[in-house]
Amino acid sequence: MTEGISQPDQPETLEGGSKDLFSKFDDIIQMREGLLASGIEDPFNLVMEKVLSPTRAICNGRDTILLGTYNYMGMTFDPDVIDAGKQALADFGTGTTGSRVLNGTYQGHRECEEALKEFYAMDHAMVFSTGYLANLGIISTIAGKGDYIILDIDSHASIWDGCAMGNAEVVPFKHNDVEAMEKRLRRLPEDAGKLVILEGVYSMLGDVAPLKEMVAVAKKYGAMVLVDEAHSMGFIGENGRGVVEDAGVIDDVDFIIGTFSKSVGTVGGFCVSNHPKFEILRLVCRPYVFTASLPPSVVATAETSIRKLMHGHNKRAHLWENSKRLHKGLTQMGFELGTKEPQSAIVAVIMPDLEKGAMMWEALLKEGLYVNLARPPATPANMTLLRCSLCAEHSDEEVGTILGMFERAGKATGILGQTSDQSEGS
Amino acid sequence: MDRAEVDSKIRTLIEPFNKKGVELKDETTFAGDLEFDSLTVMDFVAEIEDEFDIIITMNQQADIENYGQLVDAVNKLQD
């Protein structure tokens, strides 16, 4: 035995001779200890003691502006939504204690699915307990042995896990590269079943997929198309139906996956589709069948929120303004961003490395601003990112304050040079 | 193309990815000896796929640990 010293490159043996199954985590334990040893507040252990509004909370004792939540449309404190939840809690109790296919479908679950069908103008909607489970369930169930899944290499973990859980052949292509996607589709057996999986907005850099071109190519090769619109629902597209709506391809897409944990403001996941046989999935999709359904209060808040999002035009417009202003201000200060133009409600600031990123994250937190620190392996090209996600409820004044905080923190950490005094936030 | 030709083509393709100039034997492993991370694997696989006009699915990649196995797999897939 070592004396409490972690030696990740040697298999550690516990007394009794059994191998410690945790030794595979030694690298990440070391990385974390290294980061914390530099005296930085733990970026992955923040506690919000009090939540004041969709955009403000008391974090680690400080009054903080929230710029790292997925509360894009600011629905979490909407009075109608809260009332609906309270009413359902009183009328239907705290939980269903059962699966959707047994005792876990209440009136509220059905009404929530009706709201989704109306929101997307589609024939079928299936509500899962989370968006993660929706991807896991739909992907692993519809793509089986001998079928092919063609997907973007930067796909969300829940998409990859859906692939891993199923038996289809998995073919990734370079991020947002239409040509790379087409080359792969062209090489697959013509008569094989094919599922192309794309996302509307990719959450790490906040970039949007070229869905118009990609969906056309997928259709040309006879593939079915699934688009995960987790980060665009409620915001992108005339009616908030996502990038598929904005790109004018919603009618060519076979499945849209979404979540209630972002713009909708609660928890849950869903798939909507016009496929005539869609309903059979309720019986054969294991992550739908073998887990408890959402509590009545949750589906009631989701339904109310979804119905309000249909009419959220003003909020959508304000959120775009916020995103454009933050993007422009940070660019002018000299920060390097994930996209040249603002494409979504996510603005990703690229950090030189993890250490500098963690310093900047902490400096912002001390200024009273919460953003997301994202690090490899969750990020593309092993980048360290400070991910900012805007909310329709961020006021103009708050966005101005945020820019000032970035400028001070950027200078204090040396990430910004001294030559950018003309920027908006100074 | 026979196995030797496939081998020599892949040797050329791997060069820019073999930053440390590791000597390539059939038993040279990608993860261990060549220290390929997942991004490198993706770029390298894409190069091979385009060169030979084939697909190496992730499922097939999971069984390819060393250089010799890759040459064998590509040799089989190309016809």
Ligand SMILES: Cc1ncc(COP(=O)(O)O)c(C=O)c1O
């Ligand atoms: C693209 C994408 N898909 C699916 C999910 C899963 O959603 P949920 O939080 O409902 O599990 C997320 C969010 O985590 C996501 O970013």
